[in-house]
Amino acid sequence: xxxxxxxxxxxxxxxxxxxxxxxxxxxxxxxxxxxxxxxxxxxxxxxxxxxxxxxxxxxxxxxxxxxxxxxxxxxxxxxxxxxxxxxxxxxxxxxxxxxxxxxxxxxxxxxxxxxxxx
Amino acid sequence: xxxxxxxxxxxxxxxxxxxxxxxxxxxxxxxxxxxxxxxxxxxxxxxxxxxxxxxxxxxxxxxxxxxxxxxxxxxxxxxxxxxxxxxxxxxxxxxxxxxxxxxxxxxxxxxxxxxxxxxxxxxxxxxxxxxxxxxxxxxxxxxxxxxxxxxxxxxxxxxxxxxxxxxxxxxxxxxxxxxxxxxxxxxxxxxxxxxxxxxxxxxxxxxxxxxxxxxxxxxxxxxx
Numbered sequence: 229x230x231x232x233x234x235x236x237x238x239x240x241x242x243x244x245x246x247x248x249x250x251x252x253x254x255x256x257x258x259x260x261x262x263x264x265x266x267x268x269x270x271x272x273x274x275x276x277x278x279x280x281x282x283x284x285x286x287x288x289x290x291x292x293x294x295x296x297x298x299x300x301x302x303x304x305x306x307x308x309x310x311x312x313x314x315x316x317x318x319x320x321x322x323x324x325x326x327x328x329x330x331x332x333x334x335x336x337x338x339x340x341x342x343x344x345x346x
Numbered sequence: 347x348x349x350x351x352x353x354x355x356x357x358x359x360x361x362x363x364x365x366x367x368x369x370x371x372x373x374x375x376x377x378x379x380x381x382x383x384x385x386x387x388x389x390x391x392x393x394x395x396x397x398x399x400x401x402x403x404x405x406x407x408x409x410x411x412x413x414x415x416x417x418x419x420x421x422x423x424x425x426x427x428x429x430x431x432x433x434x435x436x437x438x439x440x441x442x443x444x445x446x447x448x449x450x451x452x453x454x455x456x457x458x459x460x461x462x463x464x465x466x467x468x469x470x471x472x473x474x475x476x477x478x479x480x481x482x483x484x485x486x487x488x489x490x491x492x493x494x495x496x497x498x499x500x501x502x503x504x505x506x507x508x509x510x511x512x513x514x515x516x517x518x519x520x521x522x523x524x525x526x527x528x529x530x531x532x533x534x535x536x537x538x539x540x541x542x543x544x545x546x547x548x549x550x551x552x553x554x555x556x557x558x559x560x561x562x563x564x565x566x567x568x569x570x
Contacts (some may be wrong), residue, residue, distance in 0.1 A: 329402075
């Protein structure tokens with residue numbers, strides 16, 4: 229029982245952090261909604277663990293705990309995919325910056341038309 | 347004679363780059379070396395040999411370096427752009443015949459081929475395993491995915507006319523650019539021609555696992 233209270237307190241704390249981050253414009257509306265729902269669902273699972281069994285049976289999986297794990301794995305894969313995409317984009321952006329520096333660096337050097345070897 | 351610019355990407359080739367630039371300069375004077383984040387004296391040596399040098403402050407890959415050089419050349423009004431390796435494996439004296447089909451307006455892109463021998467042993471010292479276990483499956487794969495029947499599907503020696511250079515988007519930073527150029531040729535309906543060239547094998551080049559890496563890079567490009 230104590231664990232439930234501790235977890236719930238933590239979830240409420242997490243929720244407050246999410247709201248603050250949104251107010252500070254560190255996360256956008258989409259992310260706010262996602263994380264609010266996430267912590268609320270986490271809270272519901274803690275208060276009513278039977279809820280997971282209920283949904284699990286509806287969906288066709290044996291136990292509530294299994295459902296939570298399957299759902300978490302799917303969610304994690306999705307989040308990794310999103311991160312992967314952003315990573316690739318970042319790499320391309322870095323190349324663009326390096327390219328720009330290269331071209332500007334060349335034009336600021338004193339121009340010597342290709343000297344032939346004498 | 348239309349303006350020709352030779353783009354030479356180089357990464358840590360201080361031992362080769364001077365001679366490479368010197369050899370190319372016997373035929374063409376507009377040489378641009380892209381120093382792709384070398385930690386040695388590649389940039390200096392290239393300059394000493396008389397090339398213009400653009401420096402990537404960090405290493406981004408051959409594809410990225412070629413695109414930097416190609417965009418630079420387009421900016422400066424180049425009408426023919428040649429991609430030439432900075433490690434001494436390509437032969438400068440073959441550039442004139444490489445650009446001939448473009449000069450005659452028979453092709454937009456000319457691809458060097460190690461295997462169109464026509465009496466010349468095009469790939470001097472190519473390891474046997476590379477020829478049959480890596481390049482052959484790759485040729486079949488390329489024909490399957492792009493519809494292009496080529497004898498050499500992975501050759502960095504190529505010439506592009508201005509139109510091709512502007513149309514071909516090299517988005518892959520590392521070694522997938524070879525495959526990318528081919529699929530762009532198909533997509534943008536460019537005229538292409540293969541010309542026999544000689545490659546001196548000093549290093550193995552892309553091995554089997556590099557091939558896998560390239561395949562994955564291309565796959566990523568399609569999915570993401």
